[in-house]
Amino acid sequence: xxxLDTGDDDDEFDEASIRMRPNPKANRPRTKxxxxxxxxxxxxxxxxxxxxxxxxxxxxxxxxxTALAVxxxxxxxxxxxxxxxxxxVGDTSGSEGTLSRIIGLQERTSLLRRSAxxxxxxxxxxxxxxxxxxxxxxxxxxxxRERLVDRYLIAALDAxxxxxxxxxxxxxADPSGFLSHFEGVEGLQVFTSAQGAMPIxxxxxxxxxxxxxxxxxSGVGKSTLVNALVPDAHRATGHVNQVTGRGRHTSSSTVSxxxxxxxxxxWVIDTPGVRSFGLGHVDPANILAAYTDLAAAAAECPRGCxxxxxxxxxxxxxxLAEGRLGPNGAARLDSLQRLLATFAERDRNAAARP
Ligand code: GDP
Ligand code: ZN
Numbered sequence: 001x002x003x004l005d006t007g008d009d010d011d012e013f014d015e016a017s018i019r020m021r022p023n024p025k026a027n028r029p030r031t032k033x034x035x036x037x038x039x040x041x042x043x044x045x046x047x048x049x050x051x052x053x054x055x056x057x058x059x060x061x062x063x064x065x066t067a068l069a070v071x072x073x074x075x076x077x078x079x080x081x082x083x084x085x086x087x088x089v090g091d092t093s094g095s096e097g098t099l100s101r102i103i104g105l106q107e108r109t110s111l112l113r114r115s116a117x118x119x120x121x122x123x124x125x126x127x128x129x130x131x132x133x134x135x136x137x138x139x140x141x142x143x144x145r146e147r148l149v150d151r152y153l154i155a156a157l158d159a160x161x162x163x164x165x166x167x168x169x170x171x172x173a174d175p176s177g178f179l180s181h182f183e184g185v186e187g188l189q190v191f192t193s194a195q196g197a198m199p200i201x202x203x204x205x206x207x208x209x210x211x212x213x214x215x216x217x218s219g220v221g222k223s224t225l226v227n228a229l230v231p232d233a234h235r236a237t238g239h240v241n242q243v244t245g246r247g248r249h250t251s252s253s254t255v256s257x258x259x260x261x262x263x264x265x266x267w268v269i270d271t272p273g274v275r276s277f278g279l280g281h282v283d284p285a286n287i288l289a290a291y292t293d294l295a296a297a298a299a300e301c302p303r304g305c306x307x308x309x310x311x312x313x314x315x316x317x318x319x320l321a322e323g324r325l326g327p328n329g330a331a332r333l334d335s336l337q338r339l340l341a342t343f344a345e346r347d348r349n350a351a352a353r354p
Contacts, residue, residue, distance in 0.1 A: 039089055040087035040088060040089045040103055040104070041057060041058075041087070041088050041089075041092055042085050042086070042087060042088075042106060043055035043056055043057045043059075043067070043069070043085070043086050043088045043092065044056040044059055044083070044084075044085060044086075044256065045080060045081065045082055045083065045084040045085075045086050045102075045128075045256075046066065046082060046255060046256045047082050047253055047254065047255040047256065048080070048081075048082070048253070049253065051070060051071075052068050052069070052070060052099075053068070053069045053070070053071070053080060053086070053102060054066050054067075054068060054069075055067055055068075055069050055086055055088055055092075055100070055102075057088070057092045057094065065093075065094045066094055067088070067091075067092045067093065067094035067098065067100055068094075068098070068099050068100070069086070069088050069090075069092075069099065069100040069101060069102050070099060070100075070101055070102070071101070071102045072101050072102060072103045072104075074103075075102060075103070075104070075105075078105065079124075079125040080102060080105065081125045081126065081127055081128050081254065082127055082128070082254045082255060082256045082269055083127045083128040083129040083130055083211060083213075083256060083267070083269060084105050084106075084108070084128040084129065085105065085106035085128075085129065086102040086104070086105055086106075087102065087103050087104040087105070087106065088100045088101065088102055088103070089101055089103055105128075108128045108129055109129050109131070110128070110129055110130055110131060110159050110160050110161055111125060111127075111128055111159060112125075112126045112127045112128075112130055112133070112155065112156075112159045112161060112213055113125055113126060113155070113159070113281050114126055114155060114274070114277050114278055114279075114281075115278035115279065115280035115281050116276075116278050116280075117276065117278040117280065118278050118279050118280050118339070118342045118343065118346065119280055119342070119345070119346045119349065120278055120280040121280045121281055121346075122280070123280070123281040126213070126254065126271060127213045127254060127269050127271065129211055130159075130161055130211045130212065130213040130269055131161060131162065131210050131211055131212075132161060132162045132163070132164060132206070132207075132210045132211070132212040132213070133152065133155075133156040133159075133161045133162070133163045133164070133212070133213050133214075133215060134163075134164045134165075134166055134203075134206075134212050134213070134214045134215070135149055135152045135153070135156075135163060135164065135165050135166065135215055135216060136166050136168060136214060136215070136216030136220045136221065136222040136225060137149060137165070137166070137167055137168070137178070137216060137217070137220055138167070138168045138169040138172075138219070138220040138221055139167055139168070139169045139170045139172055139173040139174065139175040139178065139192075140169055140172040140173035141169060141172055141219070142217055142219050142220065144167070144175065144178045145217075146178065146181040146182075146331065146335060147335050147338070148217060148276075148277065149165065149181075149182070150290065150291075150335050150336075150339070151276075151277040151279060151339075152215055152277055153185065153188070153290045154279055154282060154286060154287055154290040154339070155277060155279060155282065156290075157286050157289055157290045158279075158281075158282045158283060158286040158290075161213070162187075163188060164188070164189050164190075164191070164203075164206060164212075165182065165188055165189070165190045165191070166190075166191045166192070166198075166203060166225065167179065167190070167191070167192040167193070168193060168198065168220055168221035168222075168224070168225065169193070169220075169221060170192050170193045170194070170196070171193070171195070171196035175192060179192075180327065180328050181328050181331060181332065181335075183326060183328065184291070184292065184293030184294070184325070184326060184328070184329075184332060185290075185291070185292055185293070186292035186293070187292075189206070191203050198225060198228060200228050200229060201261075201262075203225075203229065204229055204259060204261040205261065205263060207229070207259045207261065207266035207267075207268060208259075208261055208263050208264035208265065208266050209264055209266055210266045210267070211256075211266065211267040211269065212266065212267065212268055212269065213269040213271060214226060214268060214269065214270050214271060215271055215274070215277070216273060217273055217274065218272075218273025218274075219273065220273070221237075222270070222273065223235035223236060223237040223238075223270070224237050224238075226257065226268060226270050229259055229268060230257045230258065230259055230260075230268055233257045233268075233270070235270060253272065254269060254270065254271045254272065255269070255270055256268070256269050257269075257270060279339070279343075280346070284340070284343045284347075287336065287339050287340060287343065288307065288336065288340075291332060291335075291336050293325060293326070293329075293332070294307075294316050294325070294332060294333060294336055297315050297316045297318075297319040297324070297325065298314075298315055298316050299315070300315035300318075300319075301313070301314055301315040301316065302314075306340065306344065307336065307337065307340055308337055308340060308341060308344065309337060316333055316336075317333070320333055
């Protein structure tokens with residue numbers, strides 16, 4: 001093929017490798033030749049391992065199968081994550097030894113991100129196109145941390161994802177004290193185990209027709225829950241480091257798994273257990289918004305109120321003093337103020353930088 005033939009192609013794509021695929025239409029007049037990328041198929045990215053993506057081709061079609069793909073050179077700086085809808089060319093048969101190529105991504109409906117810490121604005125993309133986040137916490141072992149859950153809720157809200165909360169290990173402790181922290185969060189659905197048994201069917205119903213990313217600190221029982229919902233998932237569970245006694249996350253990569261229930265199917269996206277969930281990338285306005293009860297009170301705040309302890313006439317502080325924020329108002333306001341203070345400091349540091 002002469003260099004002339006590539007002249008009117010979109011050079012965004014690696015045409016050389018695309019053309020390795022036998023093309024029966026190659027002899028048609030040039031002017032009528034379709035651009036090579038119109039041959040692309042849309043495939044769901046399920047996971048990535050050492051630069052090789054497992055993609056699902058012909059999803060829900062008669063020929064649904066997985067194939068391996070690499071990313072086109074042009075995309076090497078584009079994060080491609082589980083849940084992405086990729087445009088794939090080349091050999092997508094999925095046969096042993098074949099490799100296809102991702103040449104682009106469909107527009108994402110959502111993007112869940114996290115940063116290493118709150119002051120780090122370098123973000124890591126966790127999952128694309130999820131519309132629900134299922135936060136898993138244990139009633140004990142490890143101790144539930146309200147503020148970590150607050151962070152998940154903020155990240156979900158910031159990404160436009162609906163949060164759900166599941167409490168495991170209620171055979172070990174009563175989670176009601178912990179859960180009261182979230183009573184003020186409007187619309188948050190909570191699932192807890194009863195007599196040590198998780199309400200698997202009830203949780204499963206929430207997954208139908210959705211793409212739900214599961215998050216949680218390692219050791220909370222997230223893998224156990226994923227395995228109960230997706231029996232062929234085979235997520236490694238219960239690997240506890242005997243020396244430190246701490247759970248070690250054995251499921252080290254993020255994967256999409258198909259949930260099949262009596263009422264339909266959905267996608268479960270399992271992420272490795274994370275110790276922290278940095279919010280450096282989050283729009284600070286979304287921090288207050290995640291505390292729906294406090295945000296309602298803040299409607300009466302003076303313009304530009306920081307809601308920090310030294311803010312004059314903060315309506316959230318007044319609502320708390322008047323007992324309008326419920327029994328856990330003080331703890332919730334404390335959680336909010338700590339996060340807001342971190343962000344205020346981040347912005348001060350950013351402003352001070354030359
Ligand atoms: P992950 O790190 O969040 O994936 O946690 P795992 O699913 O590996 O579970 C960590 C440990 O907690 C394992 O030993 C599980 O058997 C145990 N576990 C999970 N769910 C429960 C529960 O509801 N009650 C109790 N007591 N232990 C549980
Ligand atoms: Zn205020």
